[in-house]
Amino acid sequence: METGKFINFYIRLRAEKEAIEKRHKEELAPIKEKMQTIEAALQKIMQDQGLKNLRSDRGTAYLANVANVKVSDKEALINFVKSHGRWDALDIKANKTVAQEEEIPGVEVTRGVKTNIRVS
Numbered sequence: 001m002e003t004g005k006f007i008n009f010y011i012r013l014r015a016e017k018e019a020i021e022k023r024h025k026e027e028l029a030p031i032k033e034k035m036q037t038i039e040a041a042l043q044k045i046m047q048d049q050g051l052k053n054l055r056s057d058r059g060t061a062y063l064a065n066v067a068n069v070k071v072s073d074k075e076a077l078i079n080f081v082k083s084h085g086r087w088d089a090l091d092i093k094a095n096k097t098v099a100q101e102e103e104i105p106g107v108e109v110t111r112g113v114k115t116n117i118r119v120s
Helices: 003-049 073-082 095-102
Strands: 053-055 059-063
Touching: 003 053, 003 059
Parallel strands: none
Antiparallel strands: 053 059
C-alpha cells in the first residue's frame, strides 16, 4: 500500500471516529438530563424529609457532600503557602513548556516521537 493510501485511510478513520464521538455525545445528552432530573427529585425528597438516604430493593440513593475548589487569587495563595509553610495546600506540577526549554531540578522530561496526520 502506498503512503497516500495509508494517509487517506487514516483521515477517513479519524473523521468516522469524530462522527461517532459527536453522535455518542448527542445520544447521551437526553439520558444525562433525565438522570440529573431524577437525582434532583430524590435529593429534594431526602432534604424535605431530613433523610441522608433512600433505600429500595433496587438500590440506594444517598446524599454525599462535594466541593469544587478554584484558585481565584494566585498571588494570595502563593503568599499564604510561603508564609505558613503550607505546601500541602498545593497540587504541584511542572509547566510542560518551561520544562522542555530548560532543565529544572526534580523534573523529568520524557521525549518521544508520535505520528500525526493532517489533511492537505
